[in-house]
Amino acid sequence: MSDRFDAGAADQRWQQRWEESQLFAADSASARPKAYVLEMFPYPSGRIHMGHVRNYTMGDVLARYKRMTGHEVLHPMGWDAFGMPAENAAMERKVHPGAWTYENIATMRGQLKRLGFALDWTREFATCDPEYYGHQQALFLDLLEAGLVFRKESEVNWDPVDMTVLANEQVIDGKGWRSGAPVERRKLNQWFFRITRFADDLLDGLGDLEKWPDKVKLMQENWIGKSQGLQFRFALDRPAGTADLDAVEVFTTRPDTIFGASFVAIAADHPLAMAIAADQPDAARFIEQCKAGGTSAADIETAEKQGYDTGLKAVHPFDADWQLPVYIANFVLMDYGTGAVFGVPGHDQRDHEFATKYGLPIQRVVAPSADEADEPIGEEADDREGVAVHSRFLDGMETEAAKAEVIRRAEAEGWGEGKTVYRLRDWGISRQRYWGTPIPIVHCESCGPVGVKREDLPIRLPEDVSFDVPGNPLDRHPDWKKIDCPRCGQPATRETDTLDTFVDSSWYFVRFASQPGDRPFDKEEASAWLPVDQYIGGVEHAILHLLYARFITRALQHVGRLDIAEPFAGLFTQGMVTHETYQSLDGRWLGPDEIELGEDGQVIEKTSGGGVRKGRVEKMSKSKKNVVDPIPIVDRYGADAARWFMLSDSPPERDLEWSLGGIEGAARFVQRVWRLAGSEKGEGGEDKALERKLHRTIVAVGEAIEGLQFNKAVAALYELTSAIEKAEPSSARDAAIDTLLRLIAPMAPHLAEEAWAARGHQGFIADAPWPEHDPALLVDDEVTMVVQVNGKLRDKMQVARGIARDKAEEMALSLPKVSQILGDNPPRKVIVVPDRLVNIVA
């Protein structure tokens, strides 16, 4: 063996051998227990970044570990290939989105292979492959036939200058990112998936997801937002002219605060608002104003609360003489509840701001106790629950009881009813863009929207499109949309909207498991692999992607395509990769390769020698120029060092700060293991202490990998490596080295294979069984017990394991340090935790 591990040569050698032997191709028919390990597939943006390296390294360690523990492993890779960046590239660089995307895929595939991931490349696909999106169109038709797809009006961000629909991220401070024009909200007829039909089911299903992080389940629960409340009608004292507008229907989750109401507010696009606008020009103007700005919730809710007093009065349901002003308000959403609310400024912060602005009464109607009924409401609303006060017949009732009582009376008197509502809205899937899956619908004047014939799938995107002007190229294509109606044969037009790319990523994991040519997937084969045992990706996907994938899985079950409800049995959300940022003194962002350490230790800009301000540690991003490209790192230090660093130190769920020192440390460790593997062999001899350490490490590393706590596995392996280095040559030490190689094989596979072969073993270490541990070697005969006085550490003692309580107490009390502190006073109390500590309370 040579002195230094040649990472470049070893990486290449083993990657080639793995590929030649098709080692990581998954066999659906295998009799071994199956394990499906999946990382969120990447968007082919151009080059892989550190976040990808971290994500795929974690999954790779688990996949390789599962393989060594006797599983048939499915660990596939593909491309989430539709989306806006390809269209932006087309506009900026005059390249076709498809050409741009497939070039990026080719580059990134090579980069991933360079890292030596144990991936089954035979199952690779891109969502922009017509084969894939054709199957997706078939699934769309299934859902359409099952009544899970419908059409309705909904708002989009409209750029009035570019005459195009904008994504939320393209709206910056209420203006279009290219044109700079103030954005408007505009209504379009669009397609939706009826996800709300599964709202309860998606909520209940969270309860069974034991291997999901609680925080993600909680976020989904809040997103679905199931709440019980009261829906009721406020009579309007002056009918607005038409018979059906003599009442306004509101929904509230706090019916107990009904006596604290001081106004009624309706959405700007509420039918009543429309009716009022018809004869009040000021109202019409206000409604126009409300349409300014983007559609995102953050935009709407951080905007200043504004209202327009319609002059109408709503009659309080419990008191015919009590009238509330009716406002049109910019913060009430038509999509949630009934599009109308009553405002209780005492107990809702938004209502409080509104009431303060318009001089409306603020009355306390809930208090921590009846004694505090007259505590004034201060600068902020009091949103705690308690007992009802100043609320007539509700006075003294607990919040929950008061809610029930109001609902009971409303139902008895016939003006309202208890109702369950969800915050979750139906999933809008229409996108007015080219680079996505065409929605397989034909619009016919006589038949309406009709699904295309299945034998015509895939409905392909036309190649000859131009991106010279903004807007949807499908819509302006000269003949693509012209087609005869599949039902009546009359001339008709294709739907020119494409599907949200979240649809693409909502079933790709099924296609990985089974990919027949003639249908989306085979139910039996997919069932053999699904659900995914461990899914790994960024926490930024905690709600939308994961909820949509759960929905689609249920929908596919509903239409009989699949027989599981939950796609991902285990979920892990990993943190971001961050790096320091640097700015020149005049404010330009500088990349890590544009700076260096000056003679006096100050950071300076390489080209000018000018001063550099160290900025905060932030997520790697092009705009801050703090991106480190993984590939030069891999070329310089080897794939294993890069992988090892990604797993070291930082807990995987937290952010990882990239550092040069860190990668060098990892590379040093790779060399240490290599030297150890080539070190002098011993003849015979036991080494009990080393064996103990070894077997504890086997347990620790296995548990750490199963729990995805790779930083702990790394720490345990450092300890074991040091212990072996310090041990005298012996056969026990040689065995420990072979075991160490198997333990690091999932994390540093090239090093492990190279050293395994150099030590004379046959076959791939990737195929070697995971080491077994001997339980007898895990426990020591002696333990250290801590002796505390009043909870403070004063001494320690070595005792036999399993020592009796009274014996431990006696020993502790006889320690000189203890008696010195206690003096002549007998201890008041002694707490003994077996084998751990004695705490003496003086």
Add this chain to the structure above:
RNA sequence: GCGGACGUGGCGGAAUGGUAGACGCUGCCGACUUAAAAUCGGCUUUCCGAAAGGAAGUGCGGGUUCAAGUCCCGCCGUCCGCACCA
């Protein structure tokens, strides 16, 4: 604005309510070397002390407990998501 998390040495972090700082990085000292690199050994929370030893200490302020980084309440700060970014 709403929802969710996180906060421990110079740095990344470890710690079933039971020895705070494992392991790694950095730095310093030493060995090897003509020299350097590589490698190996030691030290590295702060304060007081020559040492032995002592005191303080897990964002801030309270609380529960024999015992709190860990549990509870209230703040502060940072990050993620908010439905057309992926």
